[in-house]
Amino acid sequence: MLKKPDFQILIQELAFKTSRSGGKGGQHVNKVSSKVELIWDINQTAACDEDQKQRIIKKLGNRIDKEGLLHLVADDDRSQYKNKELSIKRLLKLIKESLIEEKPRKPTKPSKAAIHKRLESKKKQALKKINRNTNWD
Incomplete structure (x- = not known):
């Protein structure tokens, strides 16, 4: 089981760039830098161990x-x-999701009842189509 990364350290390591954002806001958009770009250096972080990185x-x-x-x-x-x-919430969510271990799929065989049921439905469908082709002349 993996230990959780230290999110307090991670938040301190983040760098931010701001710029003017498009979209709604009228003249307000042209004078305020509301767009935020979060930048995180994964290779230099102390919040995660090597396996997590x-x-x-x-x-x-x-x-x-x-x-x-x-x-x-x-x-x-x-x-x-x-x-x-x-942006910080999105980053933390992405990190949590990327650290979840996927369980390996165990291949299974269909049960005998499932095989029988499938073959019966195929026979019924074939009979329907055969009956459609018979001429009643």
Whole structure:
């Protein structure tokens, strides 16, 4: 069982970039930087051990650039503070989901009753089609 990463350390390691966001807000949009880009360096983090880092990199590889930085953008709200909170919540959720271990699938065979039921339904369907082809002339 994996231990949980230390989210307090993780939050302190985050870097943020702000920029002007499009969307609703009228003139307010043109003068306020409400769009927030969260940047997290996975390779340099002290919040996770090596095994956790590898799992996160494997699961979230499409969001990680060549330098090993994970980028998340939030521009849902007109408030920079709310967008910052939202991006942190999204990051924590992504990390928790990527650290869940998938259970290996156990291959099973269909039961004899299931095989019999399938074959009976196939026979009924075949009889229907045969009966449709008979000419009544």
